[in-house]
Amino acid sequence: MAILSRKVILCMLLMSFLMMGCERGGSKAPSHQARIPEVSVVTVKPQDVELTTILPGRTSAFRIAEIRPQVSGLLMKRYFKEGSDVKAGDLLYLIDPAPFEAALENAKAALAKAEANLPAIQLRVKRYRELLKTKAVSEQNYDDAVAALGQARAEIKYWKAQVRTAKINLGYTRITAPISGRIGPSYVTEGAIVTAYQPTPLATIHQLDPIYVDVPQSTAQLLRLKKRLQKGVLSQGKDYARVKLILEDGTVYPHEGTFQFQDVSVDPTTGSVTLRIIFPNPERTLLPKMFVRAVIKEGIRKDAILIPQESVLRTPKGEPYVLIVGANGRVELRMIQIDRDVGDKWLVDSGLSPGDRIIVRGIQFVRPGMQVKVVPLGKNFKASKARGKQGSVKDTDGGGGE
Numbered sequence: 001m002a003i004l005s006r007k008v009i010l011c012m013l014l015m016s017f018l019m020m021g022c023e024r025g026g027s028k029a030p031s032h033q034a035r036i037p038e039v040s041v042v043t044v045k046p047q048d049v050e051l052t053t054i055l056p057g058r059t060s061a062f063r064i065a066e067i068r069p070q071v072s073g074l075l076m077k078r079y080f081k082e083g084s085d086v087k088a089g090d091l092l093y094l095i096d097p098a099p100f101e102a103a104l105e106n107a108k109a110a111l112a113k114a115e116a117n118l119p120a121i122q123l124r125v126k127r128y129r130e131l132l133k134t135k136a137v138s139e140q141n142y143d144d145a146v147a148a149l150g151q152a153r154a155e156i157k158y159w160k161a162q163v164r165t166a167k168i169n170l171g172y173t174r175i176t177a178p179i180s181g182r183i184g185p186s187y188v189t190e191g192a193i194v195t196a197y198q199p200t201p202l203a204t205i206h207q208l209d210p211i212y213v214d215v216p217q218s219t220a221q222l223l224r225l226k227k228r229l230q231k232g233v234l235s236q237g238k239d240y241a242r243v244k245l246i247l248e249d250g251t252v253y254p255h256e257g258t259f260q261f262q263d264v265s266v267d268p269t270t271g272s273v274t275l276r277i278i279f280p281n282p283e284r285t286l287l288p289k290m291f292v293r294a295v296i297k298e299g300i301r302k303d304a305i306l307i308p309q310e311s312v313l314r315t316p317k318g319e320p321y322v323l324i325v326g327a328n329g330r331v332e333l334r335m336i337q338i339d340r341d342v343g344d345k346w347l348v349d350s351g352l353s354p355g356d357r358i359i360v361r362g363i364q365f366v367r368p369g370m371q372v373k374v375v376p377l378g379k380n381f382k383a384s385k386a387r388g389k390q391g392s393v394k395d396t397d398g399g400g401g402e
Helices: 002-026 098-133 139-172 219-231
Strands: 038-043 047-067 073-078 091-095 174-176 181-183 203-218 242-246 257-262 272-279 291-308 320-325 331-335 337-342 345-350 357-361
Touching (some): 038 320, 047 272, 098 139, 139 174, 272 291
Antiparallel strands (some): 073 091, 181 203, 242 291, 337 345
């Protein structure tokens, strides 16, 4: 009996120990459940956007005049300061006028001599005409007098032309500016012998106000723009011909330009056509051959969709996509097509619809199919351990972040 009761006591003690162990094990706290990731979104809202294209180009003078002598002679004096502004008609050079003045005086003297002989010949013809009626002179004498009169008149015309030529040549000894503009260096000095219409110019004048800007535009861009205008994707306003200019240092030129013309031929080496734009240049800021960038207005795109650039991810193949929050609060992947950047945003051609909610903050914490919570855009995001354990999307995860 004593042995049996001892066994019963030991069994009871063992059972109580087991029950205590079960209670301690059952009182363990449940495992921490992952919190729902938080994201911020922007809602797609179509808007009208003015599209522009920035094209590189170079400036060129509005007019260029190469100064060349029109008569040969000794260069006596230069009247301009190199690099200064000159006006049309200003005296630039003087060629020794003495030989041309002498030639003019000779021509005038010969003209006076010819004119002095004319009255006597006219009287002779008149007298012979009266005498011919009475047969007092022969017809041959009368014909000779008439021929002498015609020769005298012709000689007068000839010497008048010589006087006029001599005056022109004398005027050419004063070389003046044909246009207004800025004159460059002089390639000759006083005492040089110059030749009429020589190949080397004495100096060159560039008219800088206004000034041209020539920019090349690829034929592909030109054709795409025409198609969009024809389809009504773009509409051009009244001021579409106005062009802005960005200088080499990145500053915006204060004056706007206007289109002059578009070249009718394509450059076979570049596959582009040249657009010529004219800009006012009162401060002479623009100089010939300067590199600039022209901001050309293409037109207004109606109901355009713009999204923040940081919301766009890319696949390993470079294809763009975005993550959106669906109606059920789950993340969806949406492939898109991008046209161009407009400031800090992308212009989307297709793939999105008005009202879509695109994730712009918290992208690195979510994957397609996850349940998310939308919070205001200004909230600070902190990655939790549960978020860090989320899996990745194969073949579509292009990275991204805040």
